[in-house]
Amino acid sequence: MLFVVTGGAGFVGSNLAERILSEGHSVRIIDDLSRPGGKVIENLDYLRKKFSAKVKSKEFEFVQKSVTDFDAMKKNLKDADVVYHLAAQTAVTTSITNPTHDFQTNAAGSFNVLEAARQVADNAVLFYTSTNKVYGNMPGMKLDENKTRYGFAENKYKSGIAEDFPLDPESPYGCSKYVADSYFLDYHRTYGTKTIVFRCSCMYGEMQKSLEDQGWISWLVGRIISGKKITIYGDGKQVRDILHIKDVVDAVMKATEKINITKGQVFNMGGGIKNSISLLELMDFVQSETGKKPIYEFADWRLADQKIYISDTSKAKKVFGWEPKVTKEEGIRRQIAWESRV
Numbered sequence: 001m002l003f004v005v006t007g008g009a010g011f012v013g014s015n016l017a018e019r020i021l022s023e024g025h026s027v028r029i030i031d032d033l034s035r036p037g038g039k040v041i042e043n044l045d046y047l048r049k050k051f052s053a054k055v056k057s058k059e060f061e062f063v064q065k066s067v068t069d070f071d072a073m074k075k076n077l078k079d080a081d082v083v084y085h086l087a088a089q090t091a092v093t094t095s096i097t098n099p100t101h102d103f104q105t106n107a108a109g110s111f112n113v114l115e116a117a118r119q120v121a122d123n124a125v126l127f128y129t130s131t132n133k134v135y136g137n138m139p140g141m142k143l144d145e146n147k148t149r150y151g152f153a154e155n156k157y158k159s160g161i162a163e164d165f166p167l168d169p170e171s172p173y174g175c176s177k178y179v180a181d182s183y184f185l186d187y188h189r190t191y192g193t194k195t196i197v198f199r200c201s202c203m204y205g206e207m208q209k210s211l212e213d214q215g216w217i218s219w220l221v222g223r224i225i226s227g228k229k230i231t232i233y234g235d236g237k238q239v240r241d242i243l244h245i246k247d248v249v250d251a252v253m254k255a256t257e258k259i260n261i262t263k264g265q266v267f268n269m270g271g272g273i274k275n276s277i278s279l280l281e282l283m284d285f286v287q288s289e290t291g292k293k294p295i296y297e298f299a300d301w302r303l304a305d306q307k308i309y310i311s312d313t314s315k316a317k318k319v320f321g322w323e324p325k326v327t328k329e330e331g332i333r334r335q336i337a338w339e340s341r342v
């Protein structure tokens with residue numbers, strides 16, 4: 001089987017590619033290597049080395065192209081059995097400073113992938129990673145607050161946010177991801193395309209090349225270990241449900257295997273209530289594990305930063321039998337080990 005992974009040099013894509021190649025399938029990564037910091041090339045080098053025999057036999061290919069190039073998408077999606085579309089501009093902050101680039105990559109680029117696949121690989125599974133940002137800041141949500149975190153005050157959210165929560169994207173990133181989210185779901189209705197959409201909360205784990213404004217678990221853990229100063233935007237009580245990459249990959253593969261029941265559906269994906277954590281709690285935990293005291297200062301809230309977001313993942317459990325297995329403690333310990341490697 002041929003799996004095409006757009007954004008496959010990135011964090012989620014390279015982990016997925018590693019699993020697929022290990023299971024004996026072929027992978028074609030399409031990535032323009034534009035993630036700021038230039039480090040995603042290291043993920044690609046790791047995969048090329050680990051699967052050098054497959055590189056030689058062309059069962060593992062890398063195509064350096066942008067998803068904004070429709071003809072290149074048509075050419076490279078031909079023969080795909082599965083397309084994992086992960087390529088994106090991923091930072092809310094960058095989307096605010098350059099909304100045009102964000103729109104071109106996330107909205108127009110995603111449309112290109114979808115439409116190219118419809119034209120040249122119309123039986124393929126087409127998977128898209130959307131985001132919790134499509135729900136926006138959830139105005140009117142009643143919150144609790146204690147010394148370390150925010151919580152949902154209303155009982156109806158005790159399991160988190162489900163897929164029927166009103167869509168109200170905030171920030172250009174929220175909007176551009178929402179556009180693609182809608183197109184992927186609608187292509188199933190209109191054309192019968194076998195699409196699946198995951199609205200993801202915070203994912204973390206090995207091969208994440210974090211930046212200050214994207215990949216906060218990896219960023220904070222790395223800064224604490226190296227004794228560098230951290231800026232906390234807001235009060236540090238922001239809560240997210242964190243999902244380890246091992247669970248992400250399991251979920252994507254399971255949803256793909258069960259395409260007959262998952263097609264045309266959207267799933268909220270995260271670590272759920274049990275794996276929710278605030279910035280302050282994360283820093284405390286890392287200190288207790290490493291003995292290193294975080295050095296930090298506070299700054300103003302960033303635009304479109306939700307005070308709390310926790311996914312209700314019960315639909316994924318019901319429909320394709322998935323639930324997160326890696327606990328936040330185990331996952332953060334793995335992150336500490338990853339960030340500490342030389």
Ligand SMILES: NC(=O)c1ccc[n+]([C@@H]2O[C@H](COP(=O)([O-])OP(=O)(O)OC[C@H]3O[C@@H](n4cnc5c(N)ncnc54)[C@H](O)[C@@H]3O)[C@@H](O)[C@H]2O)c1
Binds near residue numbers: 040067090
């Ligand atoms: N990491 C998270 O916590 C998180 C949360 C919610 C949603 N998502 C979504 O999941 C997907 C994967 O995220 P990630 O964390 O692996 O991000 P990442 O930045 O590590 O990977 C994205 C990859 O896309 C590539 N890319 C960017 N623009 C491109 C273009 N025009 N053409 C081709 N490639 C391009 C980048 O070079 C990078 O390698 C993204 O769609 C993101 O929006 C991520």
